[in-house]
Amino acid sequence: MHPETAAIHAGTHIDPSTGAVITPIVLSTTFARNEQNELISEFVYSRAGNPNRKALEERLAAMEQADVAITFSSGLAAAMAILHSLSPGDHIIISPDMYFGVRVQLELLYKRWGLQVSEVDTTDMTAIAAAIRPHTRLIWTETPSNPLVKITDLRAVAALAHRIGAVCVCDNTWSPLIQKPLDLGVDLVMYSTTKYIGGHSDLLGGAVISRQHNEMVERIRTFQHIGGAVPSPFECWLMLRSIATLPQRMEAHSRNAMRLASFLAQHPAIEKVHYAGLPTHPQHGLAAGQMAAFGGMLSVEPKGGKAAALKILSKLKLFARATSLGGVESLIEHRATVEAGHAHFSDALLRISVGLEHPDDLIADFQLALEELEAA
Numbered sequence: 001m002h003p004e005t006a007a008i009h010a011g012t013h014i015d016p017s018t019g020a021v022i023t024p025i026v027l028s029t030t031f032a033r034n035e036q037n038e039l040i041s042e043f044v045y046s047r048a049g050n051p052n053r054k055a056l057e058e059r060l061a062a063m064e065q066a067d068v069a070i071t072f073s074s075g076l077a078a079a080m081a082i083l084h085s086l087s088p089g090d091h092i093i094i095s096p097d098m099y100f101g102v103r104v105q106l107e108l109l110y111k112r113w114g115l116q117v118s119e120v121d122t123t124d125m126t127a128i129a130a131a132i133r134p135h136t137r138l139i140w141t142e143t144p145s146n147p148l149v150k151i152t153d154l155r156a157v158a159a160l161a162h163r164i165g166a167v168c169v170c171d172n173t174w175s176p177l178i179q180k181p182l183d184l185g186v187d188l189v190m191y192s193t194t195k196y197i198g199g200h201s202d203l204l205g206g207a208v209i210s211r212q213h214n215e216m217v218e219r220i221r222t223f224q225h226i227g228g229a230v231p232s233p234f235e236c237w238l239m240l241r242s243i244a245t246l247p248q249r250m251e252a253h254s255r256n257a258m259r260l261a262s263f264l265a266q267h268p269a270i271e272k273v274h275y276a277g278l279p280t281h282p283q284h285g286l287a288a289g290q291m292a293a294f295g296g297m298l299s300v301e302p303k304g305g306k307a308a309a310l311k312i313l314s315k316l317k318l319f320a321r322a323t324s325l326g327g328v329e330s331l332i333e334h335r336a337t338v339e340a341g342h343a344h345f346s347d348a349l350l351r352i353s354v355g356l357e358h359p360d361d362l363i364a365d366f367q368l369a370l371e372e373l374e375a376a
């Protein structure tokens, strides 16, 4: 099946008891046995399994042409499941330019638990190779990176991980469907499904996807079941509905972001635009070789530093001043405020999640805000 078809059909079937075309929401936490004490269905108790979660996991797996998808109550719970599948004493490699919440999780929870962590720029293969230790078990990638939109060469990092007997993980939250890490050799794809997969800024969720069942995947499944950070049936249902339009949304987010990035890149009030779709991005060629489109996320640094950035924020009308990403509405944030104390980038940086409004309206909003900035 093509992704557009799988996004609509995988995981669903006509409900045999009602004929409902849309999967009904099953809120029951427990599932009965018959007079012979045999379970009536495959379900026992909702933390272990629920029809809506099963449908969602089947659809997510089909979307990645994978065998297994394991869903969680948030992206960070999914990240935690991956980290928990390791053992105390294991060493992992991460990048400083990645979602800061995973770095904080490692710092506050997993270093105490005995994981050893090296932070290296994963766009630099020599730096990764130099960081390898005898017990390196995992290399964590996030590409395009958050918030500097750097590109990691997934094929090369996955190959390196495999040479040393480690696994390669990719947080693909920014790029569902437009980047297929499993096709490039990555072992585990992780998502905050709160973002593009949910797509409407109205649910929290996370997922881990693997092409094969294996021991590590089993440990992640156990963590889901025993750890208990599972998504509710309603959130699974919302996500299943949202995935149906994910292919078209990702194309439209990418088109709009490209238009806005091109406009901002030529504007005299803007110092830098970080967007991998621009031919001027230093790793545009690498991005084009591993992405079908460049996604809806970009960062800009205006001339005039933090003061100018905050002024622009205050003038925009269509962009909500809010963190997060991947919804139909455009969002903008002063990223250093959000990452308070963890930021490793310019405090002029504004991160933009380009929504599905008409791109001319988004550009006009910025044009006006930048004119007002110049006039001030």
Ligand SMILES: Cc1ncc(COP(=O)(O)O)c(C=O)c1O
Residues within 6 Å of the ligand: 074, 075, 076, 077, 099, 101, 142, 146, 171, 173, 174, 191, 192, 193, 194, 204, 205, 206, 324
């Ligand atoms: C790239 C990335 N990964 C993981 C997460 C964590 O996801 P959640 O907020 O669903 O726990 C986020 C959240 O912003 C993110 O942007």
